[in-house]
Amino acid sequence: MESLGSRIKQLRLRAKLNKAALARNVGVSDVTISYWESGAIKQIGHERLVALAEALDCSLATLLEGNSAPLLPTLNNEGPLPWEQVQSTSLTVPEHLPLKANWKAPCMMVTPGPDTNFAPAKPGDLLLLGPTQVFHKAGQYLVEKDGQLQLTQLSKAANDVAIQAVVLGHWKSA
Template sequence: MESLGSRIKQLRLRAKLNKAALARNVGVSDVTISYWESGAIKQIGHERLVALAEALDCSLATLLEGDSAPQMLTLHHEGPLPWEQVQSTALTVPEHLPLKANWKAPCMMVTPAPGSDFAPAAPGDLLLLGPTRVFHKAGLYLVEQDGKLQLKQLSKANSDMTIQAVLLAHWKAA
């Protein structure tokens, strides 16, 4: 599996940018770019990831997963869950992602469907969901309540809703 650092370098070269130009576009030093590319810095905050994707003229999914990134699944209030959709592909959590939960099982990268309301996520944002039926710890969960899927902040299990997934990471669209 290709590392995030080598992917940043590959995308930088494809965009015909030197480290200094990329650093200016992202708002960091060229030394930071070198550390990212070498893997000396493994975790990058979501604001910097979004800025990197924009500067490299690629999607956040391509930056995180490479050109073989799974097709982006859309999250709807009704209908099949993203991992039940025909084109779904589970992925293992890349080690360079800062997650809100310790997660070792396969997960899904999705985006809210246009016209949907999955606050705090908006259409175009990327969500990393860990399919589960159990409450793990306080956080945002994808739950089914009254026949509709919603993102809800849970501090404990709630009997009037069915847990479908835990939100592992959320990246705002640029």
């Protein structure tokens, strides 16, 4: 599996940028670019990931998963859950993503489908979902309420909703 650092380097070369030019576009030093490409720095904040994708003229999914990334399952208010979709592929939480959750189980990267309402996420954004049916700690959860899936901020367990997943991360599209 290709590392994030090698993808950054490949995409930088494809964009015909040297490290200094990419660094200026992202708002970091060229030494930071070198550290990212070598893997010396493994975690990159989501603002920097979005800026990198924009500077490298690629999608966030391509930056994070490469060109071989499968089609992302879509998250819809009704219909099959992402892990029930044919093209779904579970993954372990990538170490380069800055997550506050310590999630060991398989998870899924998904995007809200068109004409859906999963505020604050919009179609094109990326969500990392960890399937669960229990409340773990305060955070955003994908819940089923009145036959509709929605993202809900929960600070304690709620008896009136069926929890489907915990949102481990949310990245806005570039």
